[in-house]
Amino acid sequence: xxxxxxxxxxxxxxxxxxxxxxxxxxxxxxxxxxxxxxxxxxxxxxxxxxxxxxxxxxxxxxxxxxxxxxxxxxxxxxxxxxxxxxxxxxxxxxxxxxxxxxxxxxxxxxxxxxxxxxxxxxxxxxxxxxxxxxxxxxxxxxxxxxxxxxxxxxxxxxxxxxxxxxxxxxxxxxxxxxxxxxxxxxxxxxxxxxxxxxxxxxxxxxxxxxxxxxxxxxxxxxxxxxxxxxxxxxxxxxxxxxxxxxxxxxxxxxxxxxxxxxxxxxxxxxxxxxxxxxxxxxxxxxxxxxxxxxxxxxxxxxxxxxxxxxxxxxxxxxxxxxxxxxxxxxxxxxxxxxxxxxxxxxxxxxxxxxxxxxxxxxxxxxxxxxxxxxxxxxxxxxxxxxxxxxxxxxxxxxxxxxxxxxxxxxxxxxxxxxxxxxxxxxxxxxxxxxxxxxxxxxxxxxxxxxxxxxxxxxxxxxxxxxxxxxxxxxxxxxxxxxxxxxxxxxxx
Amino acid sequence: xxxxxxxxxxxxxxxxxxxxxxxxxxxxxxxxxxxxxxxxxxxxxxxxxxxxxxxxxxxxxxxxxxxxxxxxxxxxxxxxxxxxxxxxxxxxxxxxxxxxxxxxxxxxxxxx
Numbered sequence: 001x002x003x004x005x006x007x008x009x010x011x012x013x014x015x016x017x018x019x020x021x022x023x024x025x026x027x028x029x030x031x032x033x034x035x036x037x038x039x040x041x042x043x044x045x046x047x048x049x050x051x052x053x054x055x056x057x058x059x060x061x062x063x064x065x066x067x068x069x070x071x072x073x074x075x076x077x078x079x080x081x082x083x084x085x086x087x088x089x090x091x092x093x094x095x096x097x098x099x100x101x102x103x104x105x106x107x108x109x110x111x112x113x114x115x116x117x118x119x120x121x122x123x124x125x126x127x128x129x130x131x132x133x134x135x136x137x138x139x140x141x142x143x144x145x146x147x148x149x150x151x152x153x154x155x156x157x158x159x160x161x162x163x164x165x166x167x168x169x170x171x172x173x174x175x176x177x178x179x180x181x182x183x184x185x186x187x188x189x190x191x192x193x194x195x196x197x198x199x200x201x202x203x204x205x206x207x208x209x210x211x212x213x214x215x216x217x218x219x220x221x222x223x224x225x226x227x228x229x230x231x232x233x234x235x236x237x238x239x240x241x242x243x244x245x246x247x248x249x250x251x252x253x254x255x256x257x258x259x260x261x262x263x264x265x266x267x268x269x270x271x272x273x274x275x276x277x278x279x280x281x282x283x284x285x286x287x288x289x290x291x292x293x294x295x296x297x298x299x300x301x302x303x304x305x306x307x308x309x310x311x312x313x314x315x316x317x318x319x320x321x322x323x324x325x326x327x328x329x330x331x332x333x334x335x336x337x338x339x340x341x342x343x344x345x346x347x348x349x350x351x352x353x354x355x356x357x358x359x360x361x362x363x364x365x366x367x368x369x370x371x372x373x374x375x376x377x378x379x380x381x382x383x384x385x386x387x388x389x390x391x392x393x394x395x396x397x398x399x400x401x402x403x404x405x406x407x408x409x410x411x412x413x414x415x416x417x418x419x420x421x422x423x424x425x426x427x428x429x430x431x432x433x434x435x436x437x438x439x440x441x442x443x444x445x446x447x448x449x450x451x452x453x454x455x456x457x458x459x460x461x462x463x464x465x466x467x468x469x470x471x472x473x474x475x476x477x478x479x480x481x482x483x484x485x486x487x488x489x490x491x492x
Numbered sequence: 493x494x495x496x497x498x499x500x501x502x503x504x505x506x507x508x509x510x511x512x513x514x515x516x517x518x519x520x521x522x523x524x525x526x527x528x529x530x531x532x533x534x535x536x537x538x539x540x541x542x543x544x545x546x547x548x549x550x551x552x553x554x555x556x557x558x559x560x561x562x563x564x565x566x567x568x569x570x571x572x573x574x575x576x577x578x579x580x581x582x583x584x585x586x587x588x589x590x591x592x593x594x595x596x597x598x599x600x601x602x603x604x
Contacts, residue, residue, distance in 0.1 A: 172541075186542070205540060206541050207540055207541020207542045250545070252545070252546075408542075408543045408545075409542065409543070409544055410558065410560075411535055411537030411544040411545070411547075413537075413543070413544070413545055414545075414546055416535070416546035417546075428553075428555040429555065469555055471556060472555050472556055475556060491557075492555070492557045
């Protein structure tokens with residue numbers, strides 16, 4: 001299917017703008033492929049003592065160099081891998097505590113002028129139905145999501161004239177404004193195509209939470225091959241510095257990611273690390289979160305099953321644990337692409353955020369409360385548990401679910417947040433706010449069995465806070481009593 | 493004879509207005525305010541929609557809820573340990589901080 005005249009005109013105008021940007025951008029591409037391969041080669045056969053030295057360094061919570069990270073990447077010994085996994089879990093608990101932040105992905109629009117080889121929503125894929133929500137339809141989606149108990153969403157937009165920056169801004173305003181009783185979204189994170197600094201300023205003005213752009217692959221040649229010429233996504237540089245431009249515009253919570261399965265995962269992990277390092281170098285603020293989705297089957301998209309770089313479950317475990325060691329302050333996001341059994345294992349390796357009760361078709365929450373339809377989705381999701389079922393399982397494993405959105409409402413954003421995260425102190429906010437927001441969930445949305453189990457979890461974590469910060473625990477107990485009496489949205 | 497006594501509010505304003513930009517002025521104000529009022533921490537944020545965007549701070553974190561106070565022009569102060577302030581002190585402190593914000597608004601030194 002060819003682009004319409006309107007789509008083509010819009011795309012061509014943006015292409016011109018991107019070309020001008022490419023000529024004028026002074027920043028140097030920080031992905032030095034020869035350097036990455038050299039490091040991977042040099043550390044190809046690490047001795048056990050070197051691996052253990054790197055793991056000890058990781059426990060200092062200062063992050064790892066590319067060389068140290070390469071040591072972990074090339075570790076094969078099962079015993080050492082077990083030590084890596086234990087280190088990752090320890091680091092995650094040191095920084096964030098044993099809480100898992102929950103969110104709902106909200107696909108707002110799927111039409112896209114790009115033609116990425118691996119994407120079910122690519123323009124030429126007629127097998128997948130695409131649509132753009134009206135503001136009324138979007139509000140209906142938000143009502144369904146919030147009725148389940150969610151307080152934060154990740155709003156996802158296709159790159160298309162129908163979902164340009166003005167549409168994105170209107171969407172954010174609509175999401176925030178849609179309230180029903182105690183049901184509301186308190187933080188809207190955004191996944192949208194790269195923009196100009198001026199466009200980012202507009203999105204910032206409507207209260208964006210975290211802004212995420214995934215490079216998909218850091219390997220230049222692969223990137224160019226999978227994102228055809230004359231599409232907006234073809235420009236590597238425009239995408240590589242998308243988050244730098246967002247920071248320039250004052251959006252200081254930014255998120256990076258790779259679509260694992262497009263290229264060699266070892267290269268991609270170092271690519272993510274170099275990206276984090278460059279953001280830190282220029283702005284003093286690294287990525288708020290890192291995502292590591294794996295390529296999943298999508299309708300009429302053979303690349304998703306044929307790629308020579310598909311990542312195994314065991315490799316994914318290593319990826320997550322290594323990222324936790326290398327960038328300890330960052331949030332690590334696991335998605336419902338993975339099945340429940342694997343998710344349970346992966347969460348133990350340093351994951352701090354995940355989605356639950358997800359629908360990834362546009363309009364999927366309102367129209368498909370009970371089913372998932374591949375003809376309308378970008379890819380296949382493998383965990384179809386409801387939010388309440390997911391929470392129950394999390395509690396059974398001893399985690400405390402969190403709907404916390406306090407940070408950006410208490411002025412703890414950007415460098416302020418990073419200061420706490422880098423010192424391993426952000427858990428002093430995360431755990432109390434997990435307790436408070438989970439209590440809200442138990443009071444307003446939980447099933448009886450989740451409520452019963454959840455109250456025990458809350459008491460357990462309260463005692464943990466009491467042991468470290470007794471005055472804070474006293475405050476949390478006071479807030480819990482006020483919530484029992486009917487107050488909501490209390491946080492520290 | 494002219495009195496050389498300066499109130500705490502005056503000292504905050506005087507120190508802050510020596511700075512060129514609002515963020516630096518607030519940082520300086522926070523430093524002086526924490527010393528004079530015995531606050532453990534004072535920080536500032538700018539409201540952008542529902543987001544309170546961190547600007548600057550001074551002091552040591554208490555991990556207790558901060559008191560949020562509007563300063564005008566979409567700016568907020570977060571006072572930690574505000575319960576320790578004697579009667580009237582909070583109002584005096586906030587008046588000083590608002591004066592600092594107003595100064596920069598009037599001068600248009602930095603977009604508010």
